[in-house]
Amino acid sequence: MKVLCLGEVLIDMLSQGVADTNGELPTMKPFQPYAGGAPANVAVAVAKLGGESAMVSKVGNDTFGEFLRNMLTYYKVNTDHVWGTDLGNTALAFVNLDDKGERSFDFYIDNAAHKHITENDLSTIPCNDNTVLHLCSGSVSGPELLPSTTYILKKAQRNDMMVCLDINYRPAFWDDTGNAPERIDDMAKQVSIIKASREELIDLYGAQHADTKVQQWLENGVKVVLITDGGEPVHYVTSSFTGSLASPKADVKDTTAAGDSFIGGFLHFVTTKVSNTNEFNDWVSDFENVTEATEFAIRCGAYTVTQYGAFDALPTRANLV
Structure with missing residues (x-):
């Protein structure tokens, strides 16, 4: 199966080192540009592991946009639909x-190119049953994004x-976090x-309602929910079973693409085991299958946090040996 990733591909300006505090003049850390964006990271994660992936996005007709398309092509992600x-x-x-590799973000996305899909x-x-569509909640984060996202979800369902x-x-x-x-x-x-992540579920639905919300999704037809929790065990939940796996200890340098590496690894593993949606629906009902896929995904994420950046930090099969 192929993985089709929809959403933003952007430049991560990643802080380097520490600010100079010896002089009187205030200074900032220097920033190094890296190719990134959560959906794009997943497309690259799949491709670097040996899978087939494609990106669906828009970039500006600018220096950064050209760089991003070149980087996606370098990592063998199909860019026919990166306009x-x-x-x-x-x-x-x-x-x-920070000194633990944890991130804080400042986004410059007003009127960004990907909002014009x-x-x-x-x-x-x-769209067909031997392709997986992957997207993030950023695809409904503003009113300008809703029509196209609604369209592709209905098309996928059909x-x-x-x-x-x-x-x-x-x-x-x-645009409004209340939405x-x-x-x-x-x-x-x-x-x-x-x-x-557990933190996201709590932020969105509250600690008392997070697990209830997961169960509601399963009742609505979701086949599996994967819940990460930093360095704590990863939980996987289906309508018929639950499980958890510990995350290995790692020398954490940068967590920027860890979650994308995890889900990219999971999707790649799935696409090597099934060839269409019906086969997946059977496959995901087996505890051992989901456990094995989750374990592989954890290994991908654990490798990524030991590296800097996004695309560069995602593992190949050789990195996981």
């Missing part, structure tokens, strides 16, 4: 790392296409696989 536009610039995310653009995308949602909640992405719980819930009811 250039003069209507917006390529998005930027400034990522500051239209229904007409997506009408050219082939064509029996498997859909994966990484909640990947970034408040700074949203986030309902919009994400609406998306979640239309997919087969959900990946979320």
